[in-house]
Amino acid sequence: MNTIILKHGIWVMVADGEKALFLRNAGDNKYPNLEVVQEIQQDNPPTREQG
Template identity: 45%
Template structure:
């Protein structure tokens, strides 16, 4: 089982993120003993959609005279999308200063799917690994442990 341990080179970055909190960490230790330090932390106060919408969905008349409801805007979703875009920009700005820029991304599946294209389109970042786990609210030692054992 010893082969399955991830070795993160010194200077590699780890982006831990969910839809409302992100930590960009840098490994100041070596490949065998991680020492993750916070480079940047972002949080977004994104209340649930029910707390953001003011009224029920709009209604309109169809050509046949029946009434239909319009789809309600998901403000929570829009805010999450905007937050992830800010996270990606911040990460690229910070990581872009080191070459080669190596990154491990740990996020919930939804955030991971949205972040991947935002991070890789620039071409300046190489994603070493993706962890399909939400570690954004864990302590640094827990994050280090999860990444070491990935």
């Protein structure tokens, strides 16, 4: 299994069709502590309403 190393201060983005989170590692390599820097939301109505 591969290990992901998140260095201190690195940014991570997690997103789907409705929301995006920008996170920053305030911890270290061994004990990451991801803090939300910015959150972006967009309305994503059901497909039946988009057509």
